[in-house]
Amino acid sequence: MSYLVLARKFRPKTFGEMVGQGHVVQALENALTTQRLHHAYLFTGTRGVGKTTVSRILAKSLNCQGPDGQGGITATPCGVCQACKDIDSGRFVDYTELDAASNRGVDEVQSLLEQAVYKPVQGRFKVFMIDEVHMLTNTAFNAMLKTLEEPPEYLKFVLATTDPQKVPVTVLSRCLQFNLRPMAPETVLEHLTSVLQAEQVPAEPQALRLLARAARGSMRDALSLTDQAIAFGNGELLENGVRQMLGSVDRGHVFKLIEALALGDGRTVVDTSEALRRDGMSAASTLEEMTAVLQAMAVLQAVPSRAESADSATDPDAADTARLASLMPADETQLLYSLCLHGRGELGLAPDEYAALTMVLLRLLAFKPSSAAASPASTEKKTLNEAPGAVSVPATVASARGTAEIAAAPASISVAAPVPRSNPAPAGQRLAVVSEPVRQGGPRPAAETEPSPAAEAPRVLAVPMRVQPPPSQRDVPRPDEQRGPAPPIPPSEDGDFWHATVTQMIAAESINALARELALQSQLVARDVDQWILRVERELLNQPSAREKLTDALAALGHGVKLAIEIGGVVDSPARRNKQAADERQRVAEEAIRSDPEVQMLMREFDAKIVPGTLKPA
Ligand SMILES: [Zn+2]
Structure with missing residues (x-):
């Protein structure tokens, strides 16, 4: 018997067997059960997430005759009737798969559509499946539109694409669209484990974990890699073998690097990078593994309770990740x-991949936020006690990170450590007045977090305006407390135009919340005659419904264009401009306070200064 590759052997044959696409499966099952069937479906998603599989199951559901030949449309195709068997083996005459990547032209589409006039031969429905539909030429799309809009009642279209943005709107609007998600490594891992149990292949959990990660959300890739690894490992899956096959980096190196970076230990960073070169480990996968570990650390820092529920049996990295998460501040x-x-x-731009890796790692050290070097509260208390000129009254200790904020009675005067401008305390909490000029700009070097000499010991006189309970999670500063002042936005015509347009749409309330978020967070990077390109930093903002709403609102303003969204760094977005304007208002408000006669008196009396960013404009 010939060997059937895992990806084909374990291709799901029913909706129930499909993994990780519950939302799509449920919608389709409901539609089939209630017989509310659309005539055209579009499945989107990256490769290997199940687009073709779902299409075949759908074809079976539509055509299944049941084991006794009496069945009708069903959400659970029997798998034993002639129709089910023929579709599974690719012999069903009424199910046609066309790969648009290799059949792009109008001729191929037309010859497919010519078959549409004939009723199904064997089944209840003819199903035309067009894979990678975005590859079709424009003429081919146009040839298809008429039939796609009003197909004969026995014809169903199933379109699939990895790139829905390249599919014309005229086609999109005629289809019911389903997005198949990339699968989480845990889902892939679970599936691989059950597949290998069924295949009776011995496997180390850590080996499967590596494969699941390497598959990048694609179940097909995961199964292909597993096939390869079984051949490589001569019938068993061992961590070392799989690691060797994938060229992936031992996590030990990665943990060592992150720890060294957390401790500011440059020598270990350089030594480890050289060890990676010696061992022939890939620089790219080193950085990739680092991002994976850092991501897990960030999750733990935001949700510390996750650490307790982490199962060290299934995740051998859990302990190291938790340890590193506590070593490094969230920012x-x-x-x-x-x-x-x-x-x-x-990495690819540098002549030497490892030199580039070393540079990236050292950059992490060079740009280390100041907060890492010492616990802010302890440093401040020290400064407080040692400063001879300090006004000794019941004190509010102003924390640089805003986390050690302690409630104090109104009108008390307090003493605190220098507040670096890059880490402003939350606005509106108190009005603080300092005796020394406050450091402006970049993060301070670690050495400066030591208490300064007594003569220069800075004093802060804080008049609490509002009482703030101390945050319960000391180690998890809110993101808005960490943000420093944004760099000025360079002027640009597109930026001006986009800001004005978005402001206008928001004022007119022509866009909903999702579209507003997309509009506010995006940068207009190109304006062609019929297409504008917006860039956002988060894929999450790029929702089809938001895009559609925004397109409509723009059309209402006389800009009848198509919107393309790309993911990337954003420098100039309406949101950033608004933030900059708010910062400017803040500056003006501080200016006003500064010129207030009473405050001026205080400043003269105590040789004090206002801490920027500590008050809120009315
Ligand atoms: Zn059947």
């Missing part, structure tokens, strides 16, 4: 993640 984790992610793109 630094974010920064490292971002630098690692973007650093991957640089």
